[in-house]
Amino acid sequence: MKFSFSSEQDEFRSNLRRFLADRSPTKEVRRLMETDAGWEREGWQAMNAELGLTAVRIPEEYGGHGFGFGELCIVLEEMGRALACAPFFATTVLAAGAILQAGTDEQKAALLPGIAAGDVIATLASAEDNGRWEADATTLTADASGKLTGHKSFVIDGHTADLIVVLARGPAGLTFYTVTGDAAGLSRRLLKTMDPTRKMARLTFDGVQGTVLGTPGAAGPAYDRVMTEAAVCLTNEMVGGAERLREDALAYAMMRMQFGKPIASFQSMKHKHADMLLDVEMAKSAAYYAAAALDDGDADIVAMASLAKACASDAYSQTATHAVQIHGGIGFTWDNDTHLWYKRAKSSDVLFGDAFWHRENMMKHWAA
Amino acid sequence: MTELTEESVRAECRAWLEANWDPNLGLVEWRVKLAESGWGNPHWPTRWYGRDLPAGLMPVVEEEFKRIGAIGVAKAGIRVLAAATILEHGTDMHKEKFLLRIMTGEDTWCQLFSEPGSGSDVAGAVTRAEMKGNQWIVNGQKVWTTSAHKAHWGLLLARTDWDQKKHAGLSYFIIDMKQPGVSVHPLRQMNGHASFNQVFLTDATVQPEFLVANVGDGWAVTTTTLMHERRGADGVRSWGQGAADRSERAYVEEREEIATVMEPYKWYPQRAGRVDLIMPRAQETGALADPVARQEIAKLMIMTKAAEWTARRARTAQEQGRPQGPEGSLGKLISSHIARAAARVHTQMTGANALLTGEDSPMNGVIAEILVSVPATSIAGGTDEIQRNIISERVLKMPRERTGDSDKPFKDVPRNTVA
Numbered sequence: 001m002k003f004s005f006s007s008e009q010d011e012f013r014s015n016l017r018r019f020l021a022d023r024s025p026t027k028e029v030r031r032l033m034e035t036d037a038g039w040e041r042e043g044w045q046a047m048n049a050e051l052g053l054t055a056v057r058i059p060e061e062y063g064g065h066g067f068g069f070g071e072l073c074i075v076l077e078e079m080g081r082a083l084a085c086a087p088f089f090a091t092t093v094l095a096a097g098a099i100l101q102a103g104t105d106e107q108k109a110a111l112l113p114g115i116a117a118g119d120v121i122a123t124l125a126s127a128e129d130n131g132r133w134e135a136d137a138t139t140l141t142a143d144a145s146g147k148l149t150g151h152k153s154f155v156i157d158g159h160t161a162d163l164i165v166v167l168a169r170g171p172a173g174l175t176f177y178t179v180t181g182d183a184a185g186l187s188r189r190l191l192k193t194m195d196p197t198r199k200m201a202r203l204t205f206d207g208v209q210g211t212v213l214g215t216p217g218a219a220g221p222a223y224d225r226v227m228t229e230a231a232v233c234l235t236n237e238m239v240g241g242a243e244r245l246r247e248d249a250l251a252y253a254m255m256r257m258q259f260g261k262p263i264a265s266f267q268s269m270k271h272k273h274a275d276m277l278l279d280v281e282m283a284k285s286a287a288y289y290a291a292a293a294l295d296d297g298d299a300d301i302v303a304m305a306s307l308a309k310a311c312a313s314d315a316y317s318q319t320a321t322h323a324v325q326i327h328g329g330i331g332f333t334w335d336n337d338t339h340l341w342y343k344r345a346k347s348s349d350v351l352f353g354d355a356f357w358h359r360e361n362m363m364k365h366w367a368a
Numbered sequence: 369m370t371e372l373t374e375e376s377v378r379a380e381c382r383a384w385l386e387a388n389w390d391p392n393l394g395l396v397e398w399r400v401k402l403a404e405s406g407w408g409n410p411h412w413p414t415r416w417y418g419r420d421l422p423a424g425l426m427p428v429v430e431e432e433f434k435r436i437g438a439i440g441v442a443k444a445g446i447r448v449l450a451a452a453t454i455l456e457h458g459t460d461m462h463k464e465k466f467l468l469r470i471m472t473g474e475d476t477w478c479q480l481f482s483e484p485g486s487g488s489d490v491a492g493a494v495t496r497a498e499m500k501g502n503q504w505i506v507n508g509q510k511v512w513t514t515s516a517h518k519a520h521w522g523l524l525l526a527r528t529d530w531d532q533k534k535h536a537g538l539s540y541f542i543i544d545m546k547q548p549g550v551s552v553h554p555l556r557q558m559n560g561h562a563s564f565n566q567v568f569l570t571d572a573t574v575q576p577e578f579l580v581a582n583v584g585d586g587w588a589v590t591t592t593t594l595m596h597e598r599r600g601a602d603g604v605r606s607w608g609q610g611a612a613d614r615s616e617r618a619y620v621e622e623r624e625e626i627a628t629v630m631e632p633y634k635w636y637p638q639r640a641g642r643v644d645l646i647m648p649r650a651q652e653t654g655a656l657a658d659p660v661a662r663q664e665i666a667k668l669m670i671m672t673k674a675a676e677w678t679a680r681r682a683r684t685a686q687e688q689g690r691p692q693g694p695e696g697s698l699g700k701l702i703s704s705h706i707a708r709a710a711a712r713v714h715t716q717m718t719g720a721n722a723l724l725t726g727e728d729s730p731m732n733g734v735i736a737e738i739l740v741s742v743p744a745t746s747i748a749g750g751t752d753e754i755q756r757n758i759i760s761e762r763v764l765k766m767p768r769e770r771t772g773d774s775d776k777p778f779k780d781v782p783r784n785t786v787a
Contacts, residue, residue, distance in 0.1 A: 002677070002680070003677065003680040003681045003683075003684040004681065004684045004685065004688060004690070250764060250766075253766070254766070254767075261767070262767060264766045264767055265766065265767040265768070265769055266769075267757070267769060269766075270756065270757065270760035270761070270764075270766050271753070271756040271757075271760065273759075273760050273764055273766060274701070274755070274756035274757075274759040274760045274764070275756070277694055277698070277759060277763065277764065278698050278701055278702060278705075278759075281678055281693075281694060281695045281698055282671070282674035282675065282678055282698075282702070283674065285674050285677035285678040285680075285681055285695070286670070286673065286674045286677060288677075288681075289673075289677045307669070307670050307673060307674075310666070310670055311670045311674050356663065359662070359663050359666035359667065359670070360659070360662060360663070360666070362666050362669070362670070363656075363662045363665065363666050366647075366669070
């Protein structure tokens, strides 16, 4: 539903919000972000076992719950709000998305149940050192026997994933391959990144034996579709974070006393908060619309996905900027939590194309 | 009494229209008949030209009017607000004297609330009404008065007691606009149009029976009028063009009426920024091939779509009887952003030609008119600043700032020195 949620969806959301507030408070986010892995298998598996998050969008025939993007995006919005440190996006949106789009029935049956159960952590490796997410930017090659040579970068959870879907130039053209995380010839290095809550890796492939996923040479359109889905999913994650920033900044303004009254009573502060509400609500509208458009199979989904991503990029960055400013000096300290979302806003803007890229993409696909 | 259902209302309305609708009647003659039947404003009380019809069934009646092509009672302009206010607060004499002629369209009304010294702060009115002898004598100046030059009657907010606090010293009157003490001057806007007037009241008179409610109740009555104004904010624009292809008398007279009523609003589409023209103009001007222009166009389209979807979210919640979230209060502020952005994109795409306003200009001046009309969007009907106050105080529950006028008699409140 593009403009509302069902009562079941509302209930799902509020349960999830309570659960994440309990299991992934900022203290836990800060603990995990200081680790190299960025998440912990035991904790994540326990959490996932209770809620079945990785199963949400996997079809029932492959061991999942068979829900749509509407439900998946609720999960992402809540994870974005909590800044939960988990390999969820890479596994469910990217890797499972690529397998669902490109894989044969046998491959889906072989790969998806493990992902749905939360046993297999997976990711998609597509961008390279040039930081572009378009398929045509791919230079990593595969030979006729499926040996992969080259590099991938900005791979989310790439250093910890059990299974990696790799976009490569094969003999037949753009082709997906799967490799395991411990494959011979694969070296993985955690990148030092500005946003410590989203780990990224650079992967070097030195003749790594890959297995073709789906039809050789046919990965281009499937990849494009996965990127459209990823943009929508990330948009929903972003609006969750933006709303959290807005609410926390409001709570702070109501509590912070200066000149003998709460700073929330000053008009300069009130007007900034009104603007933030407007930015966040507009971005939420676009995010919800795009998620439902994916489920509805709308023909203009590429334009709408880019519209939503660009909208959320600007809204999240602007909200984060305001949130730091509203906190004043304390907002610039490491101990204050605002910077965690401020950094996530930027990493989310860049990921899968920034606002400028998505505006141009939207114009290319604009039908109205 | 039989129970009202959609079917029964539809059948009864249809039967009455089929028996009575005649496009060859004069407009007023038809509307008198319509008013007396109760089908002109069926949601009004049965005693006053209505049928006590629940608002939810009104669309059924509208459909029947549309089906047969019948003209309704006069519904445009301030007269609708006058009727709503009189129905709620007026005396029987007011209702007898005014309601029928409001419905027939014979009387035109105007609203005398805003003053040069009180725009956002309407309750700060300083126009004074004093009881002298056996009548009220009114002195002051009103502004932004649509149709004042045509109006027969005005809804007047005036100060009757300066020793009371701001809101308590106000009273509400119905004033005869056709009298020597009332002088109307058009107010020319920055876009060259003159849709509004200034109204000077110099020893204008109001008979005691034209006070609405009691002395001191003016603010409560004003609130009623403003509430109806906000509720019907889109009424003017959705009022339609009338039946363009019909030559019978009632249709011809209705077209004349619409032309007169709509005259002050002819630049209103430009005020909203004309987003509908962005893509066609981008094609026409070649801006669609320019990457910088494409970014600006995209930003505007994103804003427009997100605004549309935000409004849909609010409406859907309302329709489902769910509590509306904050999205319902944002529309006015969003529309200001869109109007400004659209004006910027239009003028950017049009280049030097954006300077032309006459017959040489793109779309015969329409594009040029956008830039000089959009400032109205962020001012009229509550400025952006007031909207932000409303959002932060009512939605986000941020504390109200202390005002300087609530704790003392109005005569001691600092105010503007203009008349």
